[in-house]
């Protein structure tokens with residue numbers, strides 16, 4: 186029996202943080218190790234260019250950083266095809282064909298792209314590539330005929346747009362070669378973890394992230410800066426658990442333990458200082474992050490091997506993509522020279 190393909194990816198615009206880890210990477214490793222899937226994980230450099238076209242060095246540097254993060258959390262190139270988007274030439278071709286099956290009005294309605302345009306303050310200068318990246322993302326997913334796409338909640342509109350494009354394509358060219366994918370979304374509470382400053386979103390641009398590559402001292406320093414309860418000043422003051430980032434992280438990294446329940450009770454009652462509470466969180470984070478960090482450092486000793494791994498993954502991914510593209514060209518009827526020498 187052929188296994189279901191899952192495909193997902195990340196834009197290489199920096200190192201990955203613990204928000205990526207709990208929201209996505211952890212689950213990818215579980216899906217990988219279940220043996221039920223044929224997993225594809227893509228470093229989406231082409232997509233990173235849609236808003237970083239003038240900073241190719243950042244993208245190039247981030248490529249190996251993201252690959253190291255993947256290996257560090259347990260993605261295994263023997264089980265998961267780890268590859269680089271720009272190396273799959275069929276993606277550019279499929280994107281071009283898709284571009285004619287979607288309207289500008291439809292693209293304008295994509296709520297995630299709308300929000301990103303606001304955030305990035307493009308004003309009147311939205312790069313056309315950025316505006317249309319959901320189309321290229323549809324190509325990413327469908328060229329591999331992926332059934333499952335594990336992504337954050339903000340990617341739901343991309344999956345919907347992909348499904349529409351599959352229907353339009355199959356309909357326009359009287360075929361059924363393309364497959365409608367389904368999103369696989371994070372468990373409640375894990376999709377978006379707050380930054381250390383209490384901002385609703387951990388992100389590189391907000392400077393409030395804990396990275397998988399951070400050393401132990403950096404993690405501890407970040408926890409010490411963490412937003413708690415501004416009204417909890419003296420140790421004996423009653424404090425709030427709700428909205429307190431330390432407790433939010435404890436609920437994620439040490440879920441449903443008696444220790445955390447006790448800490449919550451004591452904090453609410455009064456008598457638990459922020460420092461003591463934070464020391465506990467530092468221990469909890471360390472037990473999860475230390476092995477990841479150590480594996481990351483070991484892999485970082487041999488960058489040429491990382492590049493080789495990405496090349497091998499890209500070669501394999503290209504074979505799968507080319508097989509789909511052959512059928513795509515035939516379905517559209519642009520296989521003019523088939524059979525000719």
Ligand code: TRP
Pocket residue numbers: 192193194195196229232322325326334336340
């Ligand atoms: N848009 C995704 C992100 O910003 C990255 C991505 C590109 C992706 N192509 C994809 C995710 C295909 C899933 C499937 O994180």
